[in-house]
Amino acid sequence: MRSATLWPDHLLPDDHVPPPWPGREVRLDGLVTYVRDTPATAAGAEPALYVHGLGGSSQNWTDLAGLLADRLDGQAIDLPGFGRSEPGPRYTIPAFADLVVRWIEHSDRGPVHLFGNSLGGAVAVQVAGLRPDLVRTLTLISPALPFLDFRRSLQGRMLPVLAIPRGERLVARRLTQLPPEVMAQQVLEACVADLTRICDQRRAEALEEIRVRYEAEHYAAAYVRTFRGLVSSFLRAYLPGPGSLWRLAEAVRAPTLVVGGRQDRLVDVRVAPQTARVIRDSRLMMLDGVGHVAQLEVPRLVARAVIGLLAETGDSVGRSDLAG
Secondary structure: OOEEEOHHHHHHHOOOOOOOOOOOEEOOOOEEEEEEOOOOOOOOEEEEEEEEOOOOOOHHHHHHHHHHOOOOEEEEEOOOOOOOOOOOOOOOHHHHHHHHHHHHHHHOOOOOEEEEEEEEHHHEEEEEEEOOHEEEEEEEEOOOOOOHHOOOOOOOHHHHHHHOOOEEEEOOOOOOOOOHHHHHHHHHHHHOOOOOHHHHHHHHHHHHHHHHHHOOHHHHHHHHHHHHHHHHHHHHOOOOOOOHHHHHHOOOOOOEEEEOOOOOOOOOOOHHHHHHHHHHOEEEEEEEEOOHHHHHHHHHHHHHHHHHHHHOOOOOHHHHHHHO
């Protein structure tokens, strides 16, 4: 493990706030998966795939994917039951990882630069550990790898719901009781350390995403079942036998960047450094005053670390920049 290398800020594109990248519905194994494309803006860009966290969507990557578009030809997917994708039959880390593998194979773009935030980070680790042929580099932002002290997470309040039969009904009732504006504010407060970094446009988009959730009858069940699957993966990680996310992390061979926010309220802040220690070829960037979604809160800083990884590991665009 070593510290992340930061690309010079002045070499990044100028600041602007793009709208969400255009999306499309793709039928994959009989289910509709929603995919957003961030087209490359330069020749020689390599394929990238972005995977969101629990309760998130492909929109979470708008800013970072735009900043990297001169190096990476980006796609971001909505996992089953989230965003604008149809619900799936299973909501476990292996099931989500299978979908990501199937998408990479279906799109014929692999190997890709794989990005994951939170739940998406756990999914990305599983993909990289089991299918190294599909992953060029790995970027993990507040990855939800196993930890057992749920007092270190606001999500710990959800644990009693898992013990209640059909606990998704309680979540659905909660959704109907809170106005979308209140729910959007609560989500931002849980995920972001400094709300002044979130512009009005992004706040409006977060509100629209909440409204989409309210209209999706499957959303509460997808959320609760995914959280149950995540907690189960945490428990299995500390038991003998296959399937441990920590053992899968040890198997990762792709050059890896791990980003953590020291004010993360959803994933134990000790997880990111532990992830970087476990993954063999890793770089770590811990950010003061940043929460759970660094790619939303400080996208330029994350982009600088990603480009530093690409340049260090010798992608063609990075080599030409260094040569210039």
